[in-house]
Amino acid sequence: MATTTSLLPKSFPPFLTNAPSFPSTLFTKLSSFNPQDHPHCTKRPNLQTNAKKKNPWLDPFDDGEDPDMEYGSLFADGKQDEDDRPPENPDNPYGFLKFPMGYSVEVASLALKVRGDVRRCCCVVSGGVYENLLFFPVIQLLKDRYPGVQVDAVASARGKQAYELNKNVRWADVYDPDDHFPEPAEYTDMVGLLKSRYYDMILSTKLAGLGHGIFLFMTTARERVSYIYPNVNAAGAGLFLSETFRPNGMNLAEGGYNMYHQMVDWLGRPVRDVPRQALPPLKISISKKLKQTVESKYKKAGVDKGKYIVIHGLESDSKASMQSEGDSDSLLTIKTWAAIVRSIREFRPVFVIPHEKERENVEEIVGEDTSIVFITTPGQLAALINDSAGVITTNTAAIQLQMHAKNPALHYLALQRRGNYSFPTQRRRTVLLFHPRQKS
Incomplete structure (x- = not known):
């Protein structure tokens, strides 16, 4: 049975003790971002649109609803009521x-x-x-x-x-x-x-x-x-x-x-007695069976619950990389990830590979004792993140799966590539986002 998972705030000691050997501009820690210091990073842009008439293709003389029209008791205002009518055919799912x-x-x-x-x-x-x-x-x-x-x-x-x-x-x-x-x-x-x-x-x-x-x-x-x-x-x-x-x-x-x-x-537009509907935050539901399946995977990789860091965003030609179609070159090479994980302390990095053919490359560059988990579905990735101590990722679905916590503290990061991308990060853990590599 699916249960809604809320990632509550959790404190833990910093896991980066030594700075990596590559330039510091490669990645930026989200906690260092302050919305007041970065006016271009906002919680949500003020998306007020001017009132427009209906589709002009259908009727060029239709200027929308008449504000002076009065509705009787039959057409009550407000939100609709749930339909309690029983089905004529109880054996039919429709x-x-x-x-x-x-x-x-x-x-x-x-x-x-x-x-x-x-x-x-x-x-x-x-x-x-x-x-x-x-x-x-x-x-x-x-x-x-x-x-x-x-x-x-x-x-x-x-x-x-x-x-x-x-x-x-x-x-x-x-x-x-x-x-x-x-x-x-x-x-x-x-x-x-x-x-x-x-x-x-x-x-x-x-x-x-x-x-x-x-x-x-x-x-x-x-x-x-x-x-x-x-x-x-x-x-x-x-x-x-x-x-x-x-x-x-x-x-x-x-x-x-x-x-x-x-x-x-x-x-979410206001209609008569219905006020403007606010956009709710991103929420996901992880089933108990899915949690058990992922738990057996990361335990087989040699890590325990809450004592590992998820590494996501490995460069691969697999379609299971879960990157954004608006940021097609955001993945990092395994050599870059190897330089990043050298500075991780207190927690063990777990590499998420989108294809089994990447396992040999990770073991060759990072080490044979590296913890590797093969995951291709967003549900398993969400369960893995839910049991982790933190996430280090590029612009992939791991960002969104980590963002549905109810922590009111907001931080923002603008990824510079073909424009600005603002990602609100409501999180209970430290998450590092890396700038995508620039094309030469």
Whole structure:
């Protein structure tokens, strides 16, 4: 049974006693950063957007809702109520949406449409593990804004692995939205699957053109919300979407921790008597079985709980490196990591390798008695970090898995590469982030 894990503050002696032999500019300790000393590093940018009318592609004369319109008692204001209606077919997981043979399909009530209630929502998330982890707060925002909503996710094979850490997602389906030439059978099957679930809202983080806009339109969801290309490739997509967001660049992941701020601002907007919904922090849920599996792995590597430091961000061509698509060259070589771990005291470094072929290289450069753990899924990495004394990592998913503590002390680090990335680090332990190597 999944239980929500909170990483409470924990004190321990510093594990770096001697400075490494490489230049000090290679890495920066987060605890030395003060938001007051670095005005460019903020907790969260003030993302106030001007009020805009509805999608001009659908109706150029629609200026939005009428502020003077009065709603009767039938269309009550405030948040929606949870649906307590029992299913017609208790043996069917779809509940009252699936009627027995001979019955007509369900017709949504007028009040539900006027109020804008969302009973079922689908999230099509582009990217890998890193991008799907950063979408967790958006899913929690949906659960808070629409009580009783059922949230499903559609992601790539790698991105789906992240949802074993999210208890708010009902189903997670594998379909790569970034594939420009999907198999016709997979394409039609996914359209039919999403259409048969009768979603009220579908959210997409893939930059939509005409093709992806038609894909979302064929799901027949009432609200079709998506990012669109910031260039001419977005032509025609607005005809099939209810709400569109135009990002500043072609890669949302370059926005760092706040990469979905436009969608978050729209989802949390105030509506009549519903105030603005704040974005909750990143939270994950680690099952007991997952903890036991990872515990057997690191004990086999010769370390005990709370007495090791996780080393993540080893350079590899494996897709299990869990790095951000907006920071593709953030991984460090094993020689650099070997120079870093020489200065670690009190705790034993544990190298996380994304592929077994990297084990021999680590043992050859660092030493044969090195503790090595082979981990490819974000759930196992989260369990490993949860039992550790600290993390040393580059810009990978290990940052996000370490950031869901409730410690109010915030520190910030701006990684300089193709712009600034701000990562709030609410942490109970010391975490070092390293600047990615610069291309020559």
